[in-house]
Amino acid sequence: MPISQQGSVNTTSLIVPDLYVQIVPPQNLVLNGVPTNVLGVVGTASWGPVDEPTIIGTMGDYAQQFGSVVPRTYDMGTQVAIAVQQGAQNFRCVRVTDGTDASAYTLVPGSNASFTAMYTGSLGNNITLTLGAGSKPNTWMLTVLLPGFVPEIFDGLVGDGAAFWVGLAAAVNGGLGPQRGPSLLIVASAGGTTASPAPFSITLGSTSAGADGATQVGSAQLLGTDAPGRTGLYALRGQGCGLAVLADCADPSSWTTQAAFGLQEGIYMILTTPAGDTISNAVSTKASIGLDNYAAKLMFGDWLWWSDQVNNTIRLVSPQGFAAGRLANLSPEQSSLNKQVYGIIGSQRTGTPGSGQNTAYSTAELGALLGAGIDLICNPQPAGSFWGVRGGHNTSSNPATDGDNYTRLTNYIAETLAAGMGQYVGQVINSNLFQQVRSTQLSFLNNMYGQGLLGSTDGSLPFSVICDTTNNPSSRTSLGYVQSDAQIQYQAINERFIVNVEGGQTVQVSRQTLPTGQVN
Incomplete structure (x- = not known):
């Protein structure tokens, strides 16, 4: 009992007696409108x-x-x-x-180890880095602070000399495992330093300040x-x-x-x-x-x-x-x-x-x-x-x-069709394809109509879609062309509201006769 997707097996050339199950995808593609608020x-x-x-x-x-x-x-x-x-x-x-933007940068005192801000800009000048004793004996902890950002703590750093600085740089740039990922604020470099670690508290940018690069924009x-x-x-x-x-x-x-x-x-x-x-x-x-x-x-x-x-x-x-x-x-x-x-x-x-x-x-x-x-x-x-x-x-x-x-509705409709109708490219051209193309567009336009994005003053349907042999003659389809023609009437905007008032002691008031139960 082979199971296959429709179109993947030539069902006119089967030889082995068996049950053949084909998965048929939904015949009508449903379009969901693209966001208009971005x-x-x-x-x-x-x-x-x-x-x-x-x-x-x-x-x-x-x-x-x-x-x-x-x-x-x-x-x-x-x-x-x-x-x-x-x-x-x-x-x-x-x-x-x-082009003049720069990242805040500083060297660790007494070493060639350095820290650079993740991004260019003056905000990086507010980053402070503190190296002190870790939470466990004989370990070190690096704390990275920037006001308004979550503090970054790299705890359990070990080693001495070059090994320590290489390990610190690896921790900052690559993280310490699932519980402590890489820094989102700084990049560290060991710089070939071999000195033993010592406590420090430094401000990023003390060696070279960060700059926004906004003056000549x-x-x-x-x-x-x-x-x-x-x-x-x-x-x-x-x-x-x-x-x-x-x-x-x-x-x-x-x-x-x-x-x-x-x-x-x-x-x-x-x-x-x-x-x-x-x-x-x-x-x-x-x-x-x-x-x-x-x-x-x-x-x-x-x-x-x-x-x-x-x-x-x-x-x-x-x-x-x-x-x-x-x-x-x-x-x-x-x-x-x-x-x-x-x-x-x-x-x-x-x-x-x-x-x-x-x-x-x-x-x-x-x-x-x-x-x-x-x-x-x-x-x-x-x-x-x-x-x-x-x-x-x-x-x-x-x-x-x-x-x-006009601008926003036109763009919305065009972008939605561009995002969803491409699935029909590569399909066999026949009456079923015409029906699916038309049905897909009508479904989308009906949804717009139902939500009030489309409408008409007399209650008539404000759109139509044609995709059949009238606009797809064989001379065109034989060359691989399929055309769908939609007409959509937008709702106008009330820009010039005219209220006529006739007043005076000689005015004769005429009243509209309404069905029983309705008030004038």
């Missing part, structure tokens, strides 16, 4: 890997991987902290440097390169990001490059104009650059005052983190328009509380910005006196594609 952030930090995407979920995770928030331009932690305040909780962080470092060993923004390729931010990057020459990357990767890029920008300059700059693309959202350079709780200061920060974080916390069919953002205490235009400034945007000013495809964060909003995104638009000049919802 936010990529590229910027500087005081610790952590460089040009390597790192998964972050909370500010605690961020502190362990990249150190704390640093009050400076291009700081990655600032944008992550702001986005977390908006509800974002799924990040891919890429640290960049200007600009748009070139944030964008990076797309060659093998990708850097900067290009390190986010294939990371599944739905949104991305180059922290504080206000260089107009980078806008079209960012937008092109967004189109390639299905990422909604959140851009900003320079701090203190004027409306006329923002509009003319966008036009001269030629930015007209649904993959990018350009925020006006009315930068925002934000209370940095880590550094106990009020800082002026770009609007990117607020917009990106809010969008990351919205379903893809939603718009950022009229949605409250949190943590803002003022803007360059309105000033901080108590500054005496209180200049709201006029309808003409809003019209000039939104008409040019430039969004902004301001107060008030149509729903009340709170800070929020005022337009919900991307940079496209096409009214059919200029909404947040």
Whole structure:
């Protein structure tokens, strides 16, 4: 009674009389949507890997991987902290440097043994190392401490002379077994030392200090390169990001490059104009650059005052983190328009509380910005006196594609199909394949419809899928082509709500007649 997978045995050429059991896989592939809340952030930090995407979920995770928030331009932690305040909780962080970053390094006094910080950055200068008596007689214990990190203890170190230092380096770099893995903070080197061990307490960086390499960072470092060993923004390729931010990057020459990357990767890029920008300059700059693309959202350079709780200061920060974080916390069919953002205490235009400034945007000013495809964060909003995104638009000049919802929903559907439909490649082309392809897509779209991501004003089904002989003639299928055509109607966003009121003593009120039991 041989058991096999369907398709692995030619059932038309069996000779031996027997029972043949074939395992038939489910005929309809089920698609589960890709995440839409993954936010990529590229910027500087005081610790952590460089040009390597790192998964972050909370500010605690961020502190362990990249150190704390640093009050400076291009700081990655600032944008992550702001986005977390908006509800974002799924990040891919890429640290960049200007090439001058260095690891904290120190020599053990009276020896050639040394310790180097695991990563470059100034945070490594706070690491302290203490060698003292171990918990057992005639042993030594090395303690590695960094504020905010779990202490690392390497106990039971033995030996003398060169053997001791070689053993210490092996323990730090390779661990002491299942109970004590290698250090996550330092790298040790015996350095050929033959001196007997002696107690010490040293601070890493006393010989050579660690450096962040953030002083000369600009748009070139944030964008990076797309060659093998990708850097900067290009390190986010294939990371599944739905949104991305180059922290504080206000260089107009980078806008079209960012937008092109967004189109390639299905990422909604959140851009900003320079701090203190004027409306006329923002509009003319966008036009001269030629930015007209649904993959990018350009925020006006009315930068925002934000209370940095880590550094106990009020800082002026770009609007990117607020917009990106809010969008990351919205379903893809939603718009950022009229949605409250949190943590803002003022803007360059309105000033901080108590500054005496209180200049709201006029309808003409809003019209000039939104008409040019430039969004902004301001107060008030149509729903009340709170800070929020005022337009919900991307940079496209096409009214059919200029909404947040178009970008995010299109990317969501496309990425989901790209992630799941590839299983049909290599299958035999017949009517059964057509049925499976169509069924798979209809099942996914029906799930979206049932969850409210798709809908229609008249209750009709807002999608259709064709995959049969009408769009797959034999002249094409004989060459190995299969085509599936889907039409999907998105739900529009209520941007211009008109309420007509007719009042006066001469008005004649007409009432609608409703079925019995219903109230007018």
